Amino acid sequence: MNLKSHFPIFDTHPELVYLDSAATTQKPRNVIKAITDFYESSYSNVSRGMYKLSTDATQKLRDCRQKVATLIGAESSQDIAFTYGATDAINKVAYGYFKPKLTAGHNIIVTTMEHHANLLPWQKLCKESDTELRVVRLLANGNLDLEHLVELMNEHTMLVAVTHISNVLGIVNPIEQINKLAHEKDIPVIIDAAQSISTHTLNAIDLDIDFLVFSGHKMFAPTGIGALYVNPKYQAAFDPHFVGGGMIESASFFETVYQDYPQVLEPGTPNIAGVFGLGAAIDFMDDHSIYSQYDRLELLTQDLRSSLSNYDRIQVLGDSTNSMNIVSFEIEGIHPHDIAYFLAGKNICIRAGHHCAEPLLNSLEISAVARVSLSVYNEHRDIELLLEALKACINYFE
Amino acid sequence: MNLKSHFPIFDTHPELVYLDSAATTQKPRNVIKAITDFYESSYSNVSRGMYKLSTDATQKLRDCRQKVATLIGAESSQDIAFTYGATDAINKVAYGYFKPKLTAGHNIIVTTMEHHANLLPWQKLCKESDTELRVVRLLANGNLDLEHLVELMNEHTMLVAVTHISNVLGIVNPIEQINKLAHEKDIPVIIDAAQSISTHTLNAIDLDIDFLVFSGHKMFAPTGIGALYVNPKYQAAFDPHFVGGGMIESASFFETVYQDYPQVLEPGTPNIAGVFGLGAAIDFMDDHSIYSQYDRLELLTQDLRSSLSNYDRIQVLGDSTNSMNIVSFEIEGIHPHDIAYFLAGKNICIRAGHHCAEPLLNSLEISAVARVSLSVYNEHRDIELLLEALKACINYFE
Amino acid sequence: MESDYLDLYHPRILELDKHPYHFKKCVEEPILIANNPFCGDRFKLFDKSPNKDYAALFFYGHGCAVSKASTSLLVELFEQKGLTGIRELADQFAKFIYKETDHCAEDKLLIFENVRNHPSRLDCALLGWNELLKKLH
Amino acid sequence: MESDYLDLYHPRILELDKHPYHFKKCVEEPILIANNPFCGDRFKLFDKSPNKDYAALFFYGHGCAVSKASTSLLVELFEQKGLTGIRELADQFAKFIYKETDHCAEDKLLIFENVRNHPSRLDCALLGWNELLKKLH
Ligand SMILES: Cc1ncc(COP(=O)(O)O)c(C=O)c1O
């Protein structure tokens, strides 16, 4: 089933071929409405108000926390902290949980395919704590070299940081297996689900997840909101980092007692409209069984990959047998920016560049790639238009 | 002129007497529309896109940065960093600028009337760096004791942190004078303008401001967005703190070169819709000359204060000659929560509690107060209804 | 709408707010501090019985009518029922307030029946009781 | 709409993209590295003249058609004009691209006239030139 009709952007721009959902997804009508309704008819701050607007908003925020918990199969809504995005969430885990625990001799493991958001915070922490940063290699086909991961892990490993889906290669990492391998050695794992939250059913308990982060704006929700799941066994060891109102037990000028997780991570007025939009996005995903679109989108992805591979001058990155929603490629002799610009002239939106994964691209000896990415509103026609346009592009730059 | 008709919430709830604008302001139509328009007809991520939706959004984000700069009289849009709120901004200044510079023997000065957001980060930093936290006393009338401030400042003082308007007392601090006193001793000042940004024209250059923060949601803009002004002379000394995509010059697995201020403070996808909403809020403020409402609101505030003072059993906090938009009070024998709840039953929204200023309340030997706060949509009728209801409240709990 | 809000205040709650049982500032170490960080409500419980067997309890502090009335009843019933009895009752009262049961084990606590329809005030009714469940074993 | 986008690519830009001037990987230390962190474009400039007087310059790297063509012309004009001349020209060219002036001091650079209407591509036209202004005094 095609969900395009639920996204007003395609009413405004019927010609739009939007193939940049890995950067951010478009928003369905009910998400936009949730925001508008809040501001137009029920706006208030949360938590400390006695009047109906405020108690309603407080209750709704609580409901949205439960929705996120349910979405990822967490035991309790109290396992969920709201953040301002995936980047914000990873940094808050880095500083609030790991930094105080790191010393020289420890190591942290990342993978070659991490987004800057799940690499740079660990790189920075390692530098500051004299901790070693270890990088899991890729196999020739782009997949993680799990044997290398096993080699890298030892009793001094404090964390494995891994993305669920690579935002460049589209490769889907076996997070259940990675969790198992790490947990055998009592090593916690942080999973960056920024790209997978809209495609993969995640169950925090079944998958035995330690830390998991994602951004709302890549799953049909507004900008400026994200979520963090922390397994109950790590919650007590969170230190306050950013501090302010709404997170204290008691405060004096010189001593403060902070509340526990998740409040300890949520100082200040939250992005309330963002939370409500996130809740509405989860409703949208439920109402339209988004995860049942998996097979259709996997097929589209395969189709796109194989069609691109048919061109002599096109080089597709990654593993054709293990890839979801994201396809990056190069065209010999045409710079990715020129490809993207040429397509933009035909109302086709793709993205070119290093996609915040510069170390990955360096390791592949590429400086930039063109990336096509799909979501539930895409259909076969979009791919046809793309392929036609790419043909024209190759001719144009001949 | 009354601006109420620009705020849709009062169409939905014509009876609503909203007197909680210090917690958060309602949203004008054009702000809501800016968000809706973006999601419905021009949504895209910023910065790295080649297609029109993305280049337009990037340009618009740049325009909004300029609007903030113009609003506070900054020299350049590059002096403005977007944050997720005032709390977020203060913490980012604390960790990104001050923390690396603090050592034992230093001191930081805060005032008795700070909101937790402008106290707890400094308290935490001081503890971690063995730095002394010094607290400026209040005079009997609630105003800052500036002589005490001068006594506290010495050559080891690294910062003075002060709110422009107290969110409990409504007192307006003489920030120009405080800046002068501090600058004579080469001490930077951070100004928390969360409560003043919608009432006071601020000019960063004329007032010689070092650091200034505010939240969008208290100035008619959406939740989850705020701004930070940093004087050019401090910008180069900002260290990266939270890190991720969109802020790097170049990155490898083990070394990263970060961009300068303001990008160094903006890792990850920003709250784009929030930024656009903030821009629209500034348009609203310009179009309706918000700052020219100052006199009307000051009169309303005075009126409210003196009417309340007429009741035997009501104790009004603060200085009646220096107070803006915010009036906190106690009623003998009736707990503030019961007052707020009673008023809620009459559609009147006020707030009760410690208002995230627990140390201030402790110093006044109060555990909670009732707070009434005004904004541009309030009118004399709101105060009349409030006073009537308070009379009924006193009778009810007799 | 107004009556919706005011049905919170059972006449007996208003009475107890004005005339709480054993409400007095004491010098001993409190046996319990009940604190709600969101609203600043805070009561201390003192055991002034010679044998420290909870036979003569007092409380003091600040709080809204609901939390004051409920802490007042806590003190009164604590004295009557002793530690085991009050813990049992606290468990049961919390269930009643959270609507996990409609049965209220103690008639005097029925004055909080309407609180159950005021989600933002549940904490007020349970302030001291919850602390008791957390701290006193 | 399509032509709006494609008018960026003056035929001579496309030609220079295919056949840039003195485009060759060199082993010496580059005298300039022009880098755009947002898109990954990156060119290195090398001085292979025996007297290190910019008489024989080469460049190498990755970039879009616009940045490649413009860096190619930078190299060619640099050789002709020497350091003072090229700095002057870079100043002037930047003003031209940013629409601070309509005058273009060098006819060969007129092929970038349309770039001025493509805000997202200004950086491409100026990549090497801006770096030159920053680094070489
Ligand atoms: C004076 C003052 N400073 C800071 C803040 C914190 O603002 P936010 O919660 O939007 O981060 C507030 C808001 O309550 C305030 O009143």
Ligand SMILES: Cc1ncc(COP(=O)(O)O)c(C=O)c1O
């Ligand atoms: C895999 C991955 N991780 C993290 C992020 C960062 O997300 P955000 O920019 O929303 O914080 C992204 C988005 O680009 C991503 O693709």
